[in-house]
Amino acid sequence: MTADERQRRAPLAAAMRAYGEAGVLAFHTPGHKQGAGTHALLRELVTEAGLREEVSLMEGLDDLHEPTGCIEEAQELAAALYGADAAFFAVNGTTGAIHAMLAAALSPGDAVLVPRNVHRSVFGGLVLADARPVYIEPIVDEEIGLAHGLSTEAVREACRLHPEAKALLLVSPTYYGVASDVRAIAEIVHEAGMALLVDEAHGAHLAFSDDLPESAIAAGADLVAQSTHKLLGAMTQASLLLLREGRIEKERVQRAMSLLTTTSPNYLLLASLDIARLQMAEAGAAHLARAVGLAQKLRREVNATPGLFSFGEERMGGAGAFALDPLKLTVTVTGLGLTGAEAAHILRHEHKIEAELFDAQNVLFLLTYADTEESAGRLLAALRSLAQSRPAQAAPPAAAAVASAAPDGRKAQAAVRLPAAPPVAIPPREAFYRSSVPCRLREAAGRIAQETIAFYPPGIPVICTGEVFTAEVCRYIEAMAAAGLKVTGAADASLRTLRVIADEAGNEK
Numbered sequence: 104m105t106a107d108e109r110q111r112r113a114p115l116a117a118a119m120r121a122y123g124e125a126g127v128l129a130f131h132t133p134g135h136k137q138g139a140g141t142h143a144l145l146r147e148l149v150t151e152a153g154l155r156e157e158v159s160l161m162e163g164l165d166d167l168h169e170p171t172g173c174i175e176e177a178q179e180l181a182a183a184l185y186g187a188d189a190a191f192f193a194v195n196g197t198t199g200a201i202h203a204m205l206a207a208a209l210s211p212g213d214a215v216l217v218p219r220n221v222h223r224s225v226f227g228g229l230v231l232a233d234a235r236p237v238y239i240e241p242i243v244d245e246e247i248g249l250a251h252g253l254s255t256e257a258v259r260e261a262c263r264l265h266p267e268a269k270a271l272l273l274v275s276p277t278y279y280g281v282a283s284d285v286r287a288i289a290e291i292v293h294e295a296g297m298a299l300l301v302d303e304a305h306g307a308h309l310a311f312s313d314d315l316p317e318s319a320i321a322a323g324a325d326l327v328a329q330s331t332h333k334l335l336g337a338m339t340q341a342s343l344l345l346l347r348e349g350r351i352e353k354e355r356v357q358r359a360m361s362l363l364t365t366t367s368p369n370y371l372l373l374a375s376l377d378i379a380r381l382q383m384a385e386a387g388a389a390h391l392a393r394a395v396g397l398a399q400k401l402r403r404e405v406n407a408t409p410g411l412f413s414f415g416e417e418r419m420g421g422a423g424a425f426a427l428d429p430l431k432l433t434v435t436v437t438g439l440g441l442t443g444a445e446a447a448h449i450l451r452h453e454h455k456i457e458a459e460l461f462d463a464q465n466v467l468f469l470l471t472y473a474d475t476e477e478s479a480g481r482l483l484a485a486l487r488s489l490a491q492s493r494p495a496q497a498a499p500p501a502a503a504a505v506a507s508a509a510p511d512g513r514k515a516q517a518a519v520r521l522p523a524a525p526p527v528a529i530p531p532r533e534a535f536y537r538s539s540v541p542c543r544l545r546e547a548a549g550r551i552a553q554e555t556i557a558f559y560p561p562g563i564p565v566i567c568t569g570e571v572f573t574a575e576v577c578r579y580i581e582a583m584a585a586a587g588l589k590v591t592g593a594a595d596a597s598l599r600t601l602r603v604i605a606d607e608a609g610n611e612k
């Protein structure tokens with residue numbers, strides 16, 4: 104069988120089908136026994152065929168922890184299609200794959216370079232791996248209020264200042280589709296003797312079109328975590344971890360994945376990875392070409408609509424914003440005198456359009472291989488109607504003046520710059536295991552944070568777990584809270600109190 108013919112098969116899905124059809128009487132898990140005992144509501148949801156094939160480690164169905172049969176073959180096919188040396192199926196999303204990536208690449212106490220605007224899953228991975236983060240500031244486009252990727256200069260400088268670091272964990276593309284120059288960064292990092300780990304949660308589709316940023320594996324990354332479920336056709340939770348061998352051993356990655364994965368992975372999720380790969384092998388290039396065409400047209404038409412703006416290639420090519428995934432359509436709505444929250448609310452309740460996310464100034468829409476002229480047309484009609492119902496305003500305020508993202512539409516201005524990263528007192532793992540107490544914001548200076556607190560925009564933490572509150576950080580938090588910006592990471596969302604590490608006696612002071 105040629106490599107191409109092999110890609111046209113889904114070996115794991117085929118093995119499940121064969122088991123389901125074999126007529127074997129089940130005296131094994133799952134307890135519903137191939138659907139025999141399933142409640143009608145669940146049967147309707149999953150279907151009879153789905154339940155018959157929702158099986159476990161039976162003969163012929165291989166073992167995700169020690170794959171030697173259909174799972175091994177399915178993973179090999181995924182690796183071949185993505186151009187990696189090995190692929191690992193993940194059933195706990197890219198969060199799980201990132202945790203395994205850090206556990207595979209680092210040893211306890213190792214330093215790792217990390218952009219400050221990473222997804223929360225990375226902070227979890229740092230705790231599990233007992234790693235010591237060295238944060239790098241991402242590039243921020245203040246006009247549209249978005250934090251992008253890392254510049255090659257910032258990476259080079261971090262490698263120079265921290266030669267002891269074992270790896271750089273890069274996020275590329277960002278949620279908003281902005282990719283860093285991964286190829287150049289891989290060279291810099293490798294020259295410094297470090298590994299390049301990439302959180303490519305938003306890039307599972309990149310390998311299938313030349314009109315998209317280069318995929319991280321093709322650009323030379325060592326380990327890459329992708330949410331196959333986000334932009335391709337796998338079911339939610341199903342992700343991939345891809346390995347380029349040389350700097351990190353396959354056996355170590357398998358061990359890390361095994362450590363962090365249930366012994367009863369859901370086969371429907373695993374099969375969805377196998378089938379999503381098959382779907383891309385069959386027609387990935389055509390699907391993505393169509394989606395890119397739709398997105399490009401939509402972006403042009405949005406930009407021809409008074410009051411709306413969607414950034415594109417014209418803002419790329421610079422530091423930290425090297426290339427754009429056109430399928431991420433970020434629409435800046437401040438030209439309509441609206442916040443992103445207000446626009447998203449109107450689109451949802453008056454036009455039945457649900458966006459992926461919104462922030463103070465923008466609403467983000469995802470186009471995928473599943474979109475059509477019809478769906479893109481409906482989105483455009485809704486955006487035009489939104490714009491027509493609002494008088495166009497002057498251009499959005501630039502620089503540090505940002506509008507509130509409060510869902511009730513309150514607007515406020517905050518003109519305070521994000522302070523420099525505060526000093527680190529203890530590593531994330533130690534901060535996680537130490538007890539904490541609430542502390543009034545006004546009294547927090549000098550205390551060690553247990554929480555990682557970020558405001559949107561720009562989504563860069565003002566303080567990370569284990570760092571020391573400075574007076575400047577406290578002032579910034581107070582100003583952002585007063586401005587009503589959306590906050591993440593704080594147990595007390597009013598920000599009247601923050602959780603700080605308790606002293607030895609467990610007291611607040």
Ligand SMILES: Cc1ncc(COP(=O)(O)O)c(C=O)c1O
Nearest residue numbers: 196197198222224278302304330
């Ligand atoms: C940049 C980034 N990394 C990682 C993740 C985690 O991915 P998953 O939801 O597949 O666990 C997300 C999820 O939104 C993300 O945006």
